[in-house]
Amino acid sequence: AQSVTQPDxxxxxxxxxxxxxxxxxxxxxTPYLFWYVQSPGQGLQLLLKYFSxxxxxxxxxxxxxxxxxxxxxxxxxxxxxxxxxxxxxxxAVGLLSGGYQKVTFGIGTKLQVxx
Amino acid sequence: GAVVSxxxxxxxxxxxxxxxIECRSLDFQATTMFWYRQFPKQSLMLMATSNExxxxxxxxxxxxxxxxxxxxxxxxxTLTVTSAHPEDSSFYICSARDxxxxxxxTQYFGPGTRLLVL
Numbered sequence: 462a463q464s465v466t467q468p469d470x471x472x473x474x475x476x477x478x479x480x481x482x483x484x485x486x487x488x489x490x491t492p493y494l495f496w497y498v499q500s501p502g503q504g505l506q507l508l509l510k511y512f513s514x515x516x517x518x519x520x521x522x523x524x525x526x527x528x529x530x531x532x533x534x535x536x537x538x539x540x541x542x543x544x545x546x547x548x549x550x551x552x553a554v555g556l557l558s559g560g561y562q563k564v565t566f567g568i569g570t571k572l573q574v575x576x
Numbered sequence: 577g578a579v580v581s582x583x584x585x586x587x588x589x590x591x592x593x594x595x596x597i598e599c600r601s602l603d604f605q606a607t608t609m610f611w612y613r614q615f616p617k618q619s620l621m622l623m624a625t626s627n628e629x630x631x632x633x634x635x636x637x638x639x640x641x642x643x644x645x646x647x648x649x650x651x652x653x654t655l656t657v658t659s660a661h662p663e664d665s666s667f668y669i670c671s672a673r674d675x676x677x678x679x680x681x682t683q684y685f686g687p688g689t690r691l692l693v694l
Contacts, residue, residue: 497685504580504669505620505685551619562673564610564683566619 467567484552493555599670606672
């Protein structure tokens with residue numbers, strides 16, 4: 462079964478600093494990979510996704526993620542964090558099963574941005 | 577585009593009552609919708625997959641008689657928590673796949689429904 466590990470439960474960064482959120486997955490083949498953001502009181506919003514092709518994926522809000530097969534990783538990055546980026550971030554992997562995709566989420570990383 | 581709504585956004589009920597949560601795709605049709613449950617400080621756990629016009633597929637450990645799912649139209653799926661108990665208190669989130677863009681394998685999430693059972 463696929464699994465997703467987000468080793469950092471909570472991260473604090475200064476506004477303007479760079480950010481990297483880690484994500485490792487366990488799956489026999491290359492899965493579909495996603496990053497979602499959840500702001501308080503709101504639903505999950507898709508930041509970016511990787512299915513195939515270029516391993517560096519650009520997303521919304523200035524985020525990017527790089528798929529590294531050798532490390533089974535899909536880390537999320539942003540060069541300069543804004544206060545509005547404070548939220549919880551979920552890495553997810555998708556596995557096609559029965560004609561649709563079943564998504565498994567990581568435990569999430571809560572990002573705090575300080576002035 | 578690709579907006580999913582949930583109603584109600586929060587609900588408080590007495591133990592033993594049943595609660596229905598609606599999930600609607602507002603600007604697209606969804607043959608497949610998903611129901612998740614999120615406990616505090618934990619990730620989303622898939623409960624079941626709802627397919628329009630057919631029975632839902634439940635994940636292991638999820639009681640189908642406890643959590644009734646109906647996907648009667650291409651824009652609406654409902655989750656009914658029957659005879660709710662305090663341990664059912666949680667944050668329930670639905671998602672939907674755009675029928676016209678299923679190849680994109682993207683799920684659009686609703687804002688969630690917070691259920692508190694007293």
